[in-house]
Amino acid sequence: MQHGTRANYLAGKCRCEPCTLANRTYARDYFREGKARSTPSWPIYQHLLALLDSGWTLQEIADRSGYTYATVHAIAGGRRRRVRNTTATDLLSLRAREVAA
Incomplete structure (x- = not known):
């Protein structure tokens, strides 16, 4: 695998600075x-809680x-x-108005 890639960080378990940076950059951009x-x-x-207050049950x-x-x-x-x-x-x-009869 090539260094400096997220794939190498994940699959290759490489924790060198370029691979770590690639993983960090991906995660930051993803979020x-x-x-x-x-x-x-x-x-x-x-x-x-609002649904329960309006009459729904957890099972419903x-x-x-x-x-x-x-x-x-x-x-x-x-x-x-x-x-x-x-x-x-x-x-x-x-929605609360959809309470099952």
Whole structure:
């Protein structure tokens, strides 16, 4: 593998200065461009509490969102610091007026 590349840093386990710099540059640019795969769970946690206050149950939230009860329970219980962007989008799309009858 070629030195000074992120591939060598990852696959080759090289920690020389050029490879480390290539990895650091990639990571910095990746997050700067908003490509992070996860987001802080606080807004989702607050949204789940609002849904619960409006009559939803954790099981209804899980069923409607397509996630497991365990995942929803962990977020609603404050045990997840970060959640995947797709999970956040799916859970935030649920609205209080959609309470299952």
